[in-house]
Amino acid sequence: MHVKNEEECYIKKGPWKAEEDEVLLNHVNKYGPRDWSSIRSKGLLHRTGKSCRLRWVNKLQPNLKNGCKFSVEEERVVIELQAEIGNKWAKIASYLQGRTDNDVKNFWSSRQKRLARILHTTTCTSKSQKNKTKVSEVQDGFTLEASKLSSSMEGESSSIMSQQSYSLSFNQNSEFIKMVPLPSSDINHAEQEFITPFESYKNTEQISFPQVPELKTDITFSMESQDLLARIDEPNFIDVFDPIHASSEYEIGVELPIGLPFFEPLSGNSGIGTRDRVENSKNSDSFFDDFPVDIFDDMEQPTSPSKL
DNA sequence: AAAGCCTGCAACCGCCAGCGG
DNA sequence: TCCGCTGGCGGTTGCAGGCTT
Known part of the structure; x- marks a missing residue:
């Protein structure tokens, strides 16, 4: 199926939505912060593994000082x-x-x-x-x-x-x-x-x-x-x-x-x-x-x- | 009030190293 | 040993919001 193939190949870029974050968090809660590429291969998100990892590391992992200026x-x-x-x-x-x-x-x-x-x-x-x-x-x-x-x-x-x-x-x-x-x-x-x-x-x-x-x-x-x-x-x-x-x-x-x-x-x-x-x-x-x-x-x- | 500028931040890109087949 | 895949890392870019004029 051409359409399905396109769907599978489609890689989303740009800002993350709350729903995407939720999916990513669920994955991490289940499997831990690894197997990033499987997130896309499983069809959970249309993001690359690298993108998922980056999002987790920079924004979603706990204990981050987001929005807090450097002391x-x-x-x-x-x-x-x-x-x-x-x-x-x-x-x-x-x-x-x-x-x-x-x-x-x-x-x-x-x-x-x-x-x-x-x-x-x-x-x-x-x-x-x-x-x-x-x-x-x-x-x-x-x-x-x-x-x-x-x-x-x-x-x-x-x-x-x-x-x-x-x-x-x-x-x-x-x-x-x-x-x-x-x-x-x-x-x-x-x-x-x-x-x-x-x-x-x-x-x-x-x-x-x-x-x-x-x-x-x-x-x-x-x-x-x-x-x-x-x-x-x-x-x-x-x-x-x-x-x-x-x-x-x-x-x-x-x-x-x-x-x-x-x-x-x-x-x-x-x-x-x-x-x-x-x-x-x-x-x-x-x-x-x-x-x-x-x-x-x-x-x-x-x-x-x-x-x- | 509006336009232009500046700054901080999020995300992407490319390169590289490690690892397994 | 080679090759492909994956993750890690540093550099860069684009955008949104704040600030200045």
Whole structure:
């Protein structure tokens, strides 16, 4: 029968209906979360086994945190593990109760897009509006000050790394990047409003980054930068920047995977959890995975120290 | 109020590894 | 050993709803 054959071959796609979910749940209750392909072969649903499995894993299995935003702690776990093991979403999700690989993947994707947008805005600004940015060249490269308010500026929850102020130093020649904690005096008083429970954590954890953090006290600022610094304590200092750029810049550091505690492996010999390994991974280019590949294209080439 | 933009999420696609015949 | 099937995983896409202008 041609019609019947068509019927059998028909594969439904798109959003799941409640009835389909019910059928799928019945199957799982009967046989457990397996034999996905038999659901179609038995004619229960016109969905592929893969589709059924995905629906179960991502939406129907019990104890899922559906519709619940990632907590600060969950964000921290994802950021840390991503830096450690890369885009192993299933693995990362296994560390988070009630989260699926799809959840983690979507979270990270959103985060990456946000970061890319922020940095794009920032780098464009650095070129066209030098007098309005906090990007200033230093002798051994250039320094991108990541002094910022937390992401709370935009009502976001990712504020884990937001309480410490950092300066990013790039060096074209040696291809390293280092985080330099800014002197606390550089932090605008207004930031105090955004202190979170992680403040205590910040105060006790060492920065885990390839380069030994050091205070950058000998930065030479341009005239424009000096002018800005002179006004840093003004209540409306942030208004010096236009709202978009201001909020963007203050978000930069929020996204930096630094200063995080280290995980011990939950089981097996995954090897996760040693500081050495984390540092090794960051000594590679894992840190740069956070940035769009062309992120530095818009930045001015620093003068080589050898040419000075 | 409406149009355009942005974001988060659900679902699909393609690749790959494991397994059994 | 080969081959096909199945499930797992990461990347990508499309859409709906919220937000902004």
